[in-house]
Amino acid sequence: MSESTLGRPIPQINARAKVLGRAVYAGDVQLPGMLHGKVLRSPHPHARIVSIDASAALALPGVRVVVTGADSPVTPWGVHHKERYILAKGVVRFAGEEVLALAADTEDIARDAIDRIRVEYEVLPSQLDPEAALAGEGPFVHAGRTIAHEIAFSRGDVDSAFAGAFLVHEAEYATHAQYPGYLEPMASVARIDADGRLEVWTSTQSAFLARARLASALELPHSQVRVRQATTGGGFGAKIIEDANSLIAGLLALRSGRAVRLVNNRLEDFQAACSSVPERIRLRVGMDQDGRIVAKEVDIVAECGAYAGLAPEVMHVSAMRSDNMHRITNVRSRARMVYTHTPPHGAFRGFGGAQMLFALNVHLDEMAERLGLDPVLVHQRNAIGAGEVSVHGWKIGSTGLLDCIDQATAALQWTRKRASLPATGSRRRGVGLATAMHVSGNRTIGNWDGSTVAIRMNEDGRVLIQSGESDAGQGAMTMLAQIVAHELDIPLAHVHVALPDTDHSPWCIGSLASRVTIVAGNAAAVAARKVRDCLLDAAVHLFRAESADIELAGGTARLRADPARRATYPELVRAHVWRHGGEGIHVHGTWDADTVMPDDDLYGNISPAYSFAAQAVEVEVDVDTGRVSVIDSFVADDCGKAFNPTAVHGQSNGAAAQAIGWALYEHLQLDEGRQMNGNLADYTMPTADALPSLRSGIVESNDPIGPYGAKGASETAILPGAPAIANAIHHAIGVRVRELPITPERVLAALAAAAAQKAGKEIGHA
């Protein structure tokens, strides 16, 4: 018997290649005669391109091709709103928009050539304020369109519920855009292969969505495009579908007929990558005196920047998802997304959950305080239970939220620390709690949410897994290998997982919506069982026995009654080839979730399972400087079942760090629509010495649909960090900060406002 690795801490299967420096990322691909691409971007948030003079660049020896919007494809690209061109046509709508691309023999020549381009712009008035955009007064980003997306829904009797509520609280929250900050900037290498097809190595979360985008935007049949996923150095949502890097690389390859490498430098990546969607959220909640939510009303104004991309879907999640974690019947929501002349926003780990859960968790904390309740009680009393159906029709098959709350609060010694007396010195400590839910899959992507995994068992009894689901570092390839090794009872080392390649992998959506473990994991199990069936069938004929009398284990088939009669997997694979006219063992397993598309009223169970998390943090606030430090943090993630605890802890701690960065340190700053700090020195992502030793816990709620009980891990864990910090700050110093990031200036301003209010009251009493 091979020992199953399911549930054991193991290195990722590609870790060895990574520590040796051998993993090949897109920018590492080098091809004969390869050119180097560079992009010229708009310095203006809104301008008309009057003229482009590339003659000096073209005169530079080694410059092979220059492409502008005028000679690039006329088909616009985008997600649902096809409104963007690979290179701007006539008008630029954000500072950083791609205006021209060229390719040269070396990167140095390409850079020099970019410096020789002369573009004349007619600067136009720009719309930089979402509220002004909402008022519809212009200037307009797209003619006649101000709102990119709008949703509204109402369930139950919201007004009556508010009228009968014991406590109603209303407040406004502001969340800001976070740059994904993956360490590998976007990169692609594109070439025209010997048969004239476009072949692209790229850093992506979805090879097949990349192929679809390339085919559409470059006006090619899908079959003329091959996308090969290179090892991908992090994605966090921004490498799903919204990047232009691979499109420009493809365009340069088509125009030059040569291989072209296009690697964003970090400044370009800040301008080119979608940051998360900034939202202003007005929240009104009614509670009974025990802290149960009786009514909820949400109003969101979100900003997508110049092009909508996935931002409308993100806003949709903000408006709805958190309703489903509570036992609640009366909800009303309105959300509107506006265009502005700013760099586009879009998908980011958590996909809109973080914005709303910041508002909601701070809101619940404040209401608990007003009711004289421990916020833990409020979270517990409202938590939806397993087997229940939520207000939007989501079927909660499993939830470990209460266990997550217990783990996180116990780890932080919540009861003792909440009860301690407020400090009076300049450095004050407090603890805060927040909870979250997320999907594990999402049917709304295309009214199906399935995945196909192919397995080929070679003549040595070892297997090759082919899947189009991508691994950006989160461990999808290891997860697939663990499941297949477990099902076939072979060592993990006998399983190789191929990188996604649209010529050879089964069609897959890719790594988004925390869908891969549950959907592709189930598909891998289905496929592996088909391989077992093939092996069993070969053994039946070899042994002339009934399949029920044969046992497959440890790489061998044995007759139960006579274990001396045995055949190894290699022998069975060869027997299968002979019996089937030369057909080897190569099977496909498909699994599609039993979910539904939401109806016109946005009702319906969209995901096969839902994951939950809770986080407790302790902060120290310096009331003299306003500086906030996270002293301790524990995030508990209900991932259903942890196949690889090393990977799950890694996801949770990484998510917590990213949430701390969003809450306290990272702040994308625009001045007149231009990024002011698009570099890693001035955009301050947390370093090792800025963080405590982050802690995490695993809750295994064993989902009935998940493979061996597993759900998604990683996205849920990023959601509770920011509000847990905000609530801990309130516990420490008694003030609420409702706007992110929580900078020292905002903390001091909140303290000053509280002091002024207190002084005013005292004067009033005098």
Add this chain to the structure above:
Amino acid sequence: MSQHEITLVVNGEAVTRTVSARRLLADFLRDDLHLTGTKRGCETGVCGACTVLREGAAVKSCLSLAVQSAGSTITTIEGLSDGVMLHPVQEAFMVCGGLQCGYCTPGFILSTVALLAQQPHPSETQIRHGLNGNLCRCTGYTQIVEAVEAAARKLHAD
């Protein structure tokens, strides 16, 4: 742009090449010597993905010109071990989960090698300060610190 012939030792082998004066050490290693384990992450010396060892000291190769390394001994991630037996720091990062996407990993491993040469038994605080020139967006650093501690134990088992 002036051209210069430089000779240096990279991963134990003497290398002579003609490079332009502005050629960055990172690009020289990656594009001229095809040692792509050295990564480019920010080109401004902040993220540390391009860290290599020069005379055993950690250097950010995106802030260094190739000509400045003439006559030097450089070790990149490819030269840290023989590729069969892992260096204890590589082994520890792999086993402890001190990496996910892997893009920052070569830089972290080489910074750790340099750190442990200076401080054989660093405290957690010393590790966090010692590695603050390297950014990781995946791990939250907990398992990286654990990897450094494990490597220190193995390297200096005395």
